[in-house]
Amino acid sequence: MDIAEMMDQFLRNYDPENKMSEKQKKIVAAAIEIFSEKGFAATSTSEIAKKAGVAEGTIFRHYKTKKDLLISIVMPTMIKYVAPFFAKNFSREIFENEHKSFESFLRKMIQNRFDFAKQNFPILKIYMQEVFYHEELQGEFRKVFLNHVYEKFKNIILHFQEKGEIVFLPPDTVIRMIISTVLGFMVNRFVISPEKVWNDEEEIEQTVQFLLNGLKR
Structure with missing residues (x-):
């Protein structure tokens, strides 16, 4: 497309x-x-x-300025596209379904985000490039994450901690570790080295295993 x-x-x-x-x-x-x-x-x-x-x-x-043109792309994307797709659909597909294990949760979540990034790469690349320079974009991202994702993500972490599958670190710390690892993979895959020959299935599996072993109880 x-x-x-x-x-x-x-x-x-x-x-x-x-x-x-x-x-x-x-x-x-x-x-x-x-x-x-x-x-x-x-x-x-x-x-x-x-x-x-x-x-x-x-x-x-x-558009009065070049920045207006940027915001006309990114802000509607965040509010009307990334917000409902990333937050609501993501929550429904990942956080509102039962997972037999922490491993199955990780695998499904990472695959879901990878597919989303691959399909929407040009728009997401602009956002990743510009979010650090525009406070309004940072604010929209925080709002989306806190309103639609954070509590459900936290509950998943608490659930698997109670089952004894992952270490008893503060849930915020576990969430940060997962997001940092997955985002690092996505940025390398789609922004820093897109021309590299990637074995996507292998990279996703290695990311799952890295997190699984690092957070294992």
Whole structure:
């Protein structure tokens, strides 16, 4: 699926009353592609305009600044796409199902997040590149995590601690270790070394085993 198709799917599924014109769609799709390849700071509005096949002035009729264009991509993605998909669907698929063991929970969670990252890589790459520079993006991420994920994640950890499967560390510490490990794998896989020849199944299994053995009671 190319980025233009991804944008159309996003708008159909998560913004059914979308009023975005065809030119705006082209601008946003071009911006996603170039921001993903070069980063926000290194991208010019003239490059975006050329890629979208519009005059540069057209961009500024819709977006006052380049940052407005970035936020128009990332914030709706966080609020309308990542929030419901990452948080609500993720919670339903992972935290609201029973897991026979901590190992089966880990394996299903990591595979779920890997599939999501692979499918939505261009948009997520922009977010990962820019989240450290824009407080509004950090705030949205914290809100989504705390409102939809944190308590259910904590309950899973407490459950498997009570079963004696994982070490009695504070649940926040265990959550942080899991997120740091999984995020580190995803960043290397999709951002730092995407050109490397990866054996994804093997990497996922090694990540599961690393966490499983590190947290074993």
